[in-house]
Amino acid sequence: MGGGCGVSGREADVVIVGAGVIGAFAAYYLARAGERVVVLDPDPGGGASAGNAGLLVPSYSRPMAHPQALAEGVRAVLGGGHDITLRRPLRAGTLAWMARFALAARPGRAWRTAPRLAAMAARSLRLYTEFADAERLDIGLRDAGLLAVSRDRRTLDAQRRTAERLARLGVAAEVLDPAAVADAEPGLGPVAGGVRFPGDALLDPLDATRAALTAAERHGAVLVRTAARRIRHVNGQVTGVDTEAGPVAATTVVLAAGTSSVALARSAGVRLPVEPGHGWSLTLPVAEPLLRHAVLDLDAHVVLAQRADRLRLTGGMELGGPPAPPTPERFASLRRTAAGLLPGAALGEPGDQWHGARPMTPDGLPIVRRTRPGLVVATGHGQLGMTLAPATGELIAADLTARSRG
Incomplete structure (x- = not known):
């Protein structure tokens, strides 16, 4: 994966700010369509794309x-949240976001969208x-399926x-009793049952992001390792990006x-209803296959996903407050959950800790649209960044190439 630092005087049809998985696939589909693409990011593949x-x-x-997530949010406000917690002191922006979230969480609305x-x-x-077949790149993709388990029958x-x-939307599912869970995942400890989603899949998020960037460069995209400072615009029309290495002119950003x-959009006069949802993960070395599926512990809201000799544990979300690394207890809790689910596994190694922020919208839907002439926003995917990245990139490319040829 290449990358340079000289951008001053460079011109492009499209400048993409951000080389996470969303920006990487947008770059790939745009470059494959013949657009001149420049991607800007000081740490390509970093951020939430690396540690999920x-x-x-x-x-x-x-x-x-x-409604259920709203109830969890109320518990977080009262200090008893489990899946969602709040950092204090709460910013005014976080409180405004939470009010919009409450309005969006009306009964029935989520199922309509x-x-x-x-x-x-x-x-x-x-x-x-x-993508993997056409570009001959390994992204660690496998049809693992997701198995959601609990010790509580009401859950x-x-x-x-x-x-x-x-199931009415075409998402296949199977309800498993305790014996069926044991057959599906012999290494799991006792649970009351589970629900398996066989159509879900698993990949290596960092490998997938880097592969999309590599493929975009093969098709002519230019990756520049620099940070964007502001969006350039004249008389309401976006004209490019100012970066730490100089300006880049573009027809579309x-x-x-x-x-x-959020801050970059504000420099172009656009306000985005996006709040950072702070998350964390712990990746442990393992010596043997432990899981056939990705496993979701519904009680602790923790996901266990094994890839080769690594077991990644992710869970929880924290909203509001000043940026700060998670407490050691956050990672210890992940380890305890994994040890409880996999009682026979050796999980004592220190492991690799990660934390980052997901872009969360109040209604849970990503923002993928033109917000002013020359500016397309593609953010707010929350927990679905990896899931929705190729479709988002394809959608952006189809829209921009249709406009340029129309």
Whole structure:
């Protein structure tokens, strides 16, 4: 994967700010369509694209803004949140975002918008396979399926009802009793049952992001390792980007910089309803295959995903407050959850800790649209960045190439 630092005087059809998985696939599809593309990022493939679980999950097609998540948010405000917690002191912007989240979490609304996410997720899964085959690049893709388990029957009943609604959108699911869970995952400890989503998949998130960038460069995109400072615009028309290495002129700017998109969009007079959702992961070395599926512990809200000799544990989300690394207890909790689910596994090695921020919208839907002449925003994918990246990139490329040829 290349990258230079000289940008002053450079011109492009499209400048993409952000080389995470969203920006990488936007660059790939635009470059493949023949557009002159420049990608700007001081740390290509970093951010949330590096440390997530690597899940491709049509089973997550219900947007996060729904009544159950709202109830968890209320518990977080009161100090008893489990899946969602709050950093204090709360910023005014976080409080405003939470108010919009509450409005978006009206009963029934999430299921009215879920078909859009399900269609994008299904499209992305097909595109990942086509991409890996066409470019002959290994992204660690496998049809692992997701197995959601719990020790509590009420929690399982709620997951079963969600699965029934998802089935109407074409998302396959199977309800498993304890014996069937043991057959599917012999290494798991006792649970009350589970719900399996066989259409979900798993990949290596960093490998996939780097592969998309490599393929974009093969097709002519230029990757420049520098940070964007502001969006350039004249009389309402975006004209390029000012970077730490100088200005870059462009007909269109695609803003795909995750949570950093908020400040950059503001420099162009655009306000984005995006809040950083701080997350963390712990990656442990393992000596043997432990899991056949990606496993979601519904009780602790922790995902276990194994790739070769690594087991990645992800879970939790923290909103608000000043940026700060997670406490040691966050990582210790992940390890305890994994040890409880896999009682026979040797998980004592220190492992690699990661933390970062996902771009969260109040309604749980990504922002992928033109917000002013010459500026396309592609952010707010939340927990679905990996799942929706190829479909997002394809959508952006189709729109921009149609406009340039229209």
